[in-house]
Every structure is written in C-alpha cells, then in structure tokens.
Amino acid sequence: MDVNQVYETYLKDLIDKGAHSRSVRIAMDRAIHSYRTLSANALRRFPKTIEKAKKVREIKEKSIANWEKLVEQARESFERNHAKTYFARTAKEANEIIGKIVGSGKTVVKGKSLTSEETHLRQYLQKLENEVYETDLGEFIIQLLDSRPMHLLAPAVNIPREQVAELLKKYIGEKVDPSNVSEEVAAVRRFLREKFTTADVGISGANVIAAETGTMVIIENEGNIRLATGLPDVHIALVGIEKVVETLEEAMMVAEVTWRYADYEMPGYVNLISGPSLTGDIEKVLTYGAHGPKELHVVFIDNGRSEMANDPSFRQALYCLRCGACLYECPVYAVTAGYYGHQYIGGIGTVWDAFTTAHDLAEVSPHAYTCVLCKRCKTRCPVDIDTADMMVALREKLVNQNLVPPTIQQFFEGMQEHEDE
Amino acid sequence: MKKVLYYGSSNLQYQQMAEVDEGIRELFAKAGVEYVVPPLEKHCVEGLYTFGYKEEARKEAIQFYEMVKDLDVEAVVTPYGASQYMWETTYPDEFGLKLPFPFYNVTQFFHKILMNEDVKFEPLPLKLVLHDGCTVGRKMGIYKEPRELLGKIPGLTLLDLPHPSVGIEGTTAADWSTCPGSWLNITIPELAEEVEMNFVQKDVMPLEADAITTDCANALFGIRMGIMKGNFPLKAYFFTDIINMVWRA
Numbered sequence: 001m002d003v004n005q006v007y008e009t010y011l012k013d014l015i016d017k018g019a020h021s022r023s024v025r026i027a028m029d030r031a032i033h034s035y036r037t038l039s040a041n042a043l044r045r046f047p048k049t050i051e052k053a054k055k056v057r058e059i060k061e062k063s064i065a066n067w068e069k070l071v072e073q074a075r076e077s078f079e080r081n082h083a084k085t086y087f088a089r090t091a092k093e094a095n096e097i098i099g100k101i102v103g104s105g106k107t108v109v110k111g112k113s114l115t116s117e118e119t120h121l122r123q124y125l126q127k128l129e130n131e132v133y134e135t136d137l138g139e140f141i142i143q144l145l146d147s148r149p150m151h152l153l154a155p156a157v158n159i160p161r162e163q164v165a166e167l168l169k170k171y172i173g174e175k176v177d178p179s180n181v182s183e184e185v186a187a188v189r190r191f192l193r194e195k196f197t198t199a200d201v202g203i204s205g206a207n208v209i210a211a212e213t214g215t216m217v218i219i220e221n222e223g224n225i226r227l228a229t230g231l232p233d234v235h236i237a238l239v240g241i242e243k244v245v246e247t248l249e250e251a252m253m254v255a256e257v258t259w260r261y262a263d264y265e266m267p268g269y270v271n272l273i274s275g276p277s278l279t280g281d282i283e284k285v286l287t288y289g290a291h292g293p294k295e296l297h298v299v300f301i302d303n304g305r306s307e308m309a310n311d312p313s314f315r316q317a318l319y320c321l322r323c324g325a326c327l328y329e330c331p332v333y334a335v336t337a338g339y340y341g342h343q344y345i346g347g348i349g350t351v352w353d354a355f356t357t358a359h360d361l362a363e364v365s366p367h368a369y370t371c372v373l374c375k376r377c378k379t380r381c382p383v384d385i386d387t388a389d390m391m392v393a394l395r396e397k398l399v400n401q402n403l404v405p406p407t408i409q410q411f412f413e414g415m416q417e418h419e420d421e
Numbered sequence: 422m423k424k425v426l427y428y429g430s431s432n433l434q435y436q437q438m439a440e441v442d443e444g445i446r447e448l449f450a451k452a453g454v455e456y457v458v459p460p461l462e463k464h465c466v467e468g469l470y471t472f473g474y475k476e477e478a479r480k481e482a483i484q485f486y487e488m489v490k491d492l493d494v495e496a497v498v499t500p501y502g503a504s505q506y507m508w509e510t511t512y513p514d515e516f517g518l519k520l521p522f523p524f525y526n527v528t529q530f531f532h533k534i535l536m537n538e539d540v541k542f543e544p545l546p547l548k549l550v551l552h553d554g555c556t557v558g559r560k561m562g563i564y565k566e567p568r569e570l571l572g573k574i575p576g577l578t579l580l581d582l583p584h585p586s587v588g589i590e591g592t593t594a595a596d597w598s599t600c601p602g603s604w605l606n607i608t609i610p611e612l613a614e615e616v617e618m619n620f621v622q623k624d625v626m627p628l629e630a631d632a633i634t635t636d637c638a639n640a641l642f643g644i645r646m647g648i649m650k651g652n653f654p655l656k657a658y659f660f661t662d663i664i665n666m667v668w669r670a
Contacts, residue, residue, distance in 0.1 A: 412472070
C-alpha cells in the first residue's frame with residue numbers, strides 16, 4: 001500500500017469532512033463542554049472512583065497477562081450456564097461464526113458494539129440478506145448515514161441535532177422539529193419499537209466478562225440492550241478476549257469505573273447476562289427458553305489482540321475500558337471528531353487499528369503522526385494508559401518499515417541536510 | 422549560578438521568534454549570568470526521537486552529549502520543555518547518556534534568581550492568561566514557579582486556563598492545559614492552524630484577557646499561529662518577555 005496515497009486520502013477526510021466542517025465543530029463543542037462538566041461532577045460525587053480506577057488497572061494487567069486461561073474459564077462457565085461459546089482468531093472467522101448462527105432472511109437488532117464495527121458485522125449480515133438495525137440511537141444515525149462511529153461511546157457525536165432531523169425525514173419519513181432533541185428521540189423510538197418485537201436475533205457486545213461465573217456486564221442508558229438481548233429468541237454476544245476478568249466482583253468494579261469515566265454518575269441500566277432465559281417454576285424442572293432468548297451464543301474474538309498482549313510496548317492498549325474519556329481531552333479530536341481515526345478513533349484507536357483492522361501498517365501511518373503527544377489523554381484515562389508512548393513506539397515501527405508520511409520524510413531529510421552542512 | 426548553557430537560541434530564530442531569544446539573553450544580562458550557546462548547531466533530538474527515528478536520534482544524542490558534556494557551565498537553561506525532558510529522561514533511560522548538569526526551564530531558572538524580597542517588579546496592569554506547556558507542566562510538574570513569579574507583579578491579573586476537572590485527585594491547571602498543537606506544523610500542516618485557532622478561540626478568548634503567556638517556546642509558536650489565523654485581539658508573550666517588562670535590574 002502506498003503511504004503517500006493513504007496520507008492524501010486521510011488528509012482529505014480529516015480536513016474537509018472534519019476540521020473544515022462547521023457542523024462537526026458545533027457538535028464537538030457541545031459534546032466536549034457537556035462531557036467535561038458531567039464527568040467532573042460524577043468524579044466529585046463519587047470520589048472513591050479514582051481509587052477504584054487504580055485497582056481496575058491492576059485487574060486489567062493481571063487479566064491480560066492470563067487472558068488464555070481466563071477465556072477458557074469463561075467459556076466453561078458460559079457452557080455450564082447452557083450458553084454456546086466460540087473462539088474466532090480473526091474478524092472473518094467471527095463474522096462467519098455469527099453468520100452461520102443467524103442464517104439469512106432474518107431480522108436482527110444490534111446493540112452498540114465497537115467490536116462488531118471492527119469486523120463489519122452489520123454489513124456482513126446484510127450481505128447474507130438479513131435486515132439489520134442498529135438500535136443505539138447514535139449507531140442508528142451512523143447506519144442512516146452509512147458512516148462509521150466518530151466516538152467510542154457516542155458514535156454520532158459529530159452530528160448536530162439539525163442534521164439528525166434531516167436524516168430522520170429522509171430515511172424514516174418522520175418530520176421533527178430540528179431544534180427539539182426529544183422529538184427526534186421519540187421518532188426513532190417509534191421506528192425501532194416494531195423492530196425489537198419482531199426481531200429473530202439480538203446482537204450485543206459486552207463491557208466486561210466475569211470468567212468465574214460466565215457473566216457478561218453490559219452498560220447502557222437507552223434500554224435498547226435490554227430489548228435487543230431480551231426479546232429475540234437468539235442472543236449473540238461478540239466480545240474481545242481483553243474483556244475477560246476473573247470474578248464478578250472485579251467485573252463490576254471495571255464496569256463502575258467505565259461508566260463513571262464515561263461521565264455517568266449511574267447509568268440507566270446495567271445488564272448482567274449469564275445464559276439463555278430459563279424457568280424452574282413447574283416442578284422445579286429447569287427449562288431453557290422462558291420469556292427471554294432461548295439461545296445465548298458468546299463469540300470470543302482475538303483478531304490481533306493476543307499479538308498486542310505479547311508486545312510490551314503496546315500491551316497497555318488492551319487495558320482500555322472504552323469509556324471514551326480520552327477523546328474529549330484530545331486537542332486534535334476537538335476539531336476533527338472521528339476523522340482522526342482509521343476504524344477505531346483517536347490516539348488509542350490508532351494503536352488498536354494497527355493490530356486489529358489495518359491490513360497493512362501503512363493504513364495507520366498518518367494517524368500515528370496526528371497525535372501531538374501532549375498526554376492529556378493520560379491525565380484523564382482511568383487506567384493511566386500512556387497513548388503518547390505507544391505512539392512513539394508505533395512510529396518507530398513505521399520508520400523501520402519505511403512507511404512514514406511524506407511530511408515526516410521531508411522533516412527527516414531536512415534534518416540530515418542540516419547535519420551535512 | 423554564574424555560567425550556564427543556554428539552549429534554544431537557534432530554534433527560536435528558526436521559528437521566527439528572534440525577539441524571544443533576545444529577551445532571554447537580556448534577562449541573563451540583567452541577572453548577571455554568563456551564558457554560552459552550544460558550540461555547534463546540534464539539536465536535542467526530540468523531533469527525531471518522537472517521530473520514530475530512534476537509532477538516528479541515539480547517534481545524534483551522542484554527538485550532542487560529546488559536544489556539551491565538558492563545557493564549563495553549571496546548568497542548562499532552555500525555553501523548550503521537550504528538550505529538557507529529553508535530557509532529563511530520554512537521554513539516560515533510552516540512550517544511557519547522563520549529562521553532568523542540572524536542567525532548568527527558564528521559569529525555574531529565573532524563579533531561583535528573582536524569587537526573593539530584594540527583587541521588585543514594576544506594575545503591569547494586564548489581564549494575563551498563563552498557558553502551561555504540555556511537557557513543562559504535565560510531564561515535568563513545573564507549576565508553582567511561573568505562578569509565583571508572575572504573582573509578584575503588581576497590577577497583573579493572572580488567569581489559569583479553566584477546566585472542570587482541576588482539583589480532582591490533586592490535579593492542577595497544568596495537568597489539564599491544552600496543547601495548541603505546534604508539532605502539527607511539521608506532521609500535518611493543514612491541520613495545525615485549525616487546532617491552534619481552536620485552542621485560542623475556545624480556551625483563551627472566553628477569558629477576555631489582554632494577553633497570554635506560556636512557559637514553552639514551541640507552544641508560543643502555535644499560539645501565535647492560532648491568533649494570526651483567527652485574527653483574535655490577543656497578544657502572546659513568552660514568559661521571559663513578561664519578566665523583562667517589569668524587572669529593571
């Protein structure tokens with residue numbers, strides 16, 4: 001892959017769609033102001049969160065060091081709970097496993113999952129002639145736009161309310177007051193209600209998994225996860241191997257720190273799912289498939305994560321809770337939104353992309369040089385991830401493979417000439 | 422301290438901030454501190470290192486080390502936070518090179534000299550925002566020195582860049598200070614001016630100040646670019662410029 005071509009393409013999106021877009025700037029200003037205020041309030045109201053975050057760093061370090069054992073334990077626990085489990089080495093394998101479970105001609109409702117964005121699961125299932133609906137409001141907007149998430153938690157963070165109103169009119173035929181966010185939310189609610197009740201399959205990710213009990217914890221506010229994982233007959237969860245910790249107590253601590261740094265004092269819902277629905281109400285005969293799903297399938301995916309875990313320079317990227325806090329502190333992200341990103345977003349996303357979504361390191365070369373190494377993301381990060389340090393390590397790999405963007409090449413040549421003078 | 426190595430002069434010239442260079446030299450003269458500049462135009466290698474050219478950085482770091490290690494100076498003083506961080510941390514940790522001097526940001530150095538009761542500053546009726554450089558503040562924790570010195574100036578209203586999380590877990594304004602993105606002028610020039618302008622517009626202008634100052638020369642470059650791009654009614658001074666205005670030695 002030609003790095004100069006990658007740079008040109010990236011630059012066009014970054015500047016034209018990101019930095020020069022008035023709507024992106026308006027939306028980012030609103031989101032950043034709101035996030036910083038809310039997260040500060042949440043941390044002041046629950047000051048013990050900061051101590052818990054330090055503990056979570058320890059939990060993540062321990063868990064990543066033992067990920068193989070923990071994934072095996074989690075699979076055994078889920079199977080004991082009558083769930084089926086799978087291990088996918090690649091994105092392709094994960095999609096194929098899920099594709100076989102879903103089949104074709106089905107209606108699928110999805111909860112927000114960056115991991116499924118990583119594998120392009122929605123698009124894969126659509127190719128199998130399924131109707132797939134993103135049900136997180138932000139993801140739904142992204143689906144209408146045929147775009148990709150612009151934030152780890154708030155996928156449509158770059159879309160102001162006025163543009164959302166236009167999208168709803170165009171795609172679902174709902175005319176709403178562009179200044180009234182409540183009307184917009186109500187319109188999407190009306191549209192998706194019917195999809196939830198008729199869906200054959202619900203798909204989710206998970207914020208964290210407890211290996212000991214075989215329990216996934218999913219944080220949400222909208223209630224779409226409860227519906228997507230509760231109403232259809234089949235629930236499929238796609239989870240990265242880095243999500244597994246040992247105990248339920250540890251999992252809850254990870255979850256609490258995640259939502260607190262995601263700026264929630266307390267989220268609307270915290271879902272704990274360990275298996276398909278069951279009842280023992282008739283003669284204590286355990287019967288699977290009560291009111292909720294009859295089947296639970298848990299797909300664990302590696303897709304470059306084990307390589308990250310084995311590399312001391314990048315292992316800490318796997319500690320990421322995906323709270324998205326770092327992005328709201330990034331001076332570049334403030335003007336570009338997720339256009340600073342390949343598939344994942346921002347500095348931490350660039351490291352993730354280098355291992356998971358990039359077929360060739362050249363694909364993330366200009367992104368690696370977009371980070372200004374200011375380390376404010378580290379100040380905010382609950383688990384103290386040093387993205388700037390990883391970025392320097394990634395740049396070293398790019399230099400060694402002769403994959404630096406043209407500006408950096410020019411800088412280097414200029415330095416050499418200066419030395420020769 | 423009688424004699425120091427002043428590092429950063431050629432870089433300031435390169436960044437078209439010659440007056441900052443002159444200001445620093447003027448302050449040395451007022452303080453009666455003799456200074457030398459590096460005998461050759463060798464750089465601190467921060468650019469090479471952080472851009473991923475680790476081996477080239479190592480070679481040049483050795484050259485820099487050889488060039489300055491035997492100089493008859495008591496300390497190294499610089500307006501560039503990143504350079505100081507390189508010598509203090511990266512040189513020993515990555516390259517095994519430990520230079521035999523202490524290193525000071527200009528704020529630290531002049532704080533040592535001027536922070537005593539005998540030194541009086543003239544009044545300066547100015548509403549001034551203090552920007553903490555990323556490396557100076559966040560990475561090296563230099564916080565009190567610029568504030569104490571500027572706090573000595575009669576009539577000066579000193580403002581920090583606001584952030585809702587200042588104070589949480591003992592963090593200071595320096596921990597949350599925004600980077601104006603000066604490095605982008607090299608890596609992605611098309612993006613640099615947007616980030617620089619956004620910083621001035623969103624972080625600084627709401628404070629309705631007369632001027633902004635910073636303790637990192639690289640940040641000053643970005644801030645000035647942002648002011649120029651946005652045509653904002655704001656002056657940008659380097660920290661030593663402010664001290665020069667009020668100290669008549």
